[in-house]
Amino acid sequence: MHETITSVTNARVKRLVKLRNRRERDASGVFLIEGYRELSRAVEAGLTIREIYVCPDLFLGDNEHALIERTVAAGAERIELGPEAFRKVSYRDRPEGLVGLADQFPTTLDRLSLSPNPLILVVESIEKPGNLGTMLRTADAAAVDAVIVCEPTTDPFNPNVVRASLGCLFLVPLAISSTPDAMRWLENHGITTFAATPAAMVPHWQADFRGPAAIAIGSEQYGLTEAWLRESTVQVRIPMGGRVDSLNAAMAAGVILFEAVRQRAANESVPTDGV
């Protein structure tokens, strides 16, 4: 039989709470995945779940058991928490009784593999976990080849990134990189960079995204750093017709990504073989 941890001061509980802190995540190389959908996508993506914390009293349905069995069969240790201890660990208002502790996965640029005509999202120094998570979810929907997170202010293993991404963090090929390394990698792969900046003259829909393309979006507060705004990149802006001077950073990423998707779909539908 499993013993249930009920104390909120239990050492394991305290360790999980500490993992909300980036320094703890960086030092330990692990991170938390909360929620049924998020954990399912992590398992589907082949992540190593070391420990799975469960609180059956909080389960919403019956699917949880199969998922738990699957992670345990793959080597995860199952630990049961009482509702109070679970709520302490959870970073949600309404916890659903499932938190996994997983190994951070490798995120080097050299691990990315590209399609013949890649579409990439590059984001630099995003501050808000909700924005970074939404960007990953949107990038998945746009079927990008990869998301490159440059100079992370918020790291992708932040629990609120996992959450806002709905687990897309595990589905979208992801690299974390410095800005110079990312620029060099993009150049070496013959990918044109489209830098989103309000200073650009060209509306985003006038850029040609049909070839190998990387769309670069800067931080909420400062936008892209100067490095991205040089001659070798195409600068584009989303025309602002109202009083605000910018879109939310995740929104800007989505609007430009789906313009690229539109152009590429239109391109594909042109018959090229004369049939």
Added chain:
Amino acid sequence: MHETITSVTNARVKRLVKLRNRRERDASGVFLIEGYRELSRAVEAGLTIREIYVCPDLFLGDNEHALIERTVAAGAERIELGPEAFRKVSYRDRPEGLVGLADQFPTTLDRLSLSPNPLILVVESIEKPGNLGTMLRTADAAAVDAVIVCEPTTDPFNPNVVRASLGCLFLVPLAISSTPDAMRWLENHGITTFAATPAAMVPHWQADFRGPAAIAIGSEQYGLTEAWLRESTVQVRIPMGGRVDSLNAAMAAGVILFEAVRQRAANESVPTDGV
């Protein structure tokens, strides 16, 4: 001299805290506007600010004084709060020392005035204040004629809507309505409704948004209600190329709105006078 309220149990402080609650807002007809940018936009839009609560210790810069003077000159009562009392009232992590209490403004459909070729955003039963606020900010950027909030789950006077909208709540013409009333109003004004639904066959970029158009987006969890998915509306979907089955609701609104903006800009750039 003004007296400073320092007690967190002061009656005024308690009243402001209660206004986070929708029932209190509905009953009193007032709401809170926090922050320099948000209050500035409210003043600019001609809202009636009844009371302005200030905590100079928390000011970020020197602009606050001119804004306070302007609201006081327009009839607002100025009340000074100590930092502790202000933090109690504030709904931000890092309060900036300014909260206004304003009259809710009228939001009936008949108050909307339309351009010859209107573009409208319709949102139904949005749950998350952050999404509704982002939709208002994005709608402003897309220069819509109006946003129609149908069957509100979250009301637009929620403090987090004010915040996420960056005050665009006061800049974008806004109506609150039932779904049947909104549909009738749109029909009466000869506006075609484009309902976003994953069940649609037509990618959003294949719809023609160049005429009078309303883009309708449903709730985060359930999407649009059946009423919107009838023959008289054009159903469109944003093609999903990845593993997730939908975009965030605000993102969906932005992607379709900016496709409409793109089509309309392209339309305008076609020379019509032979020059």
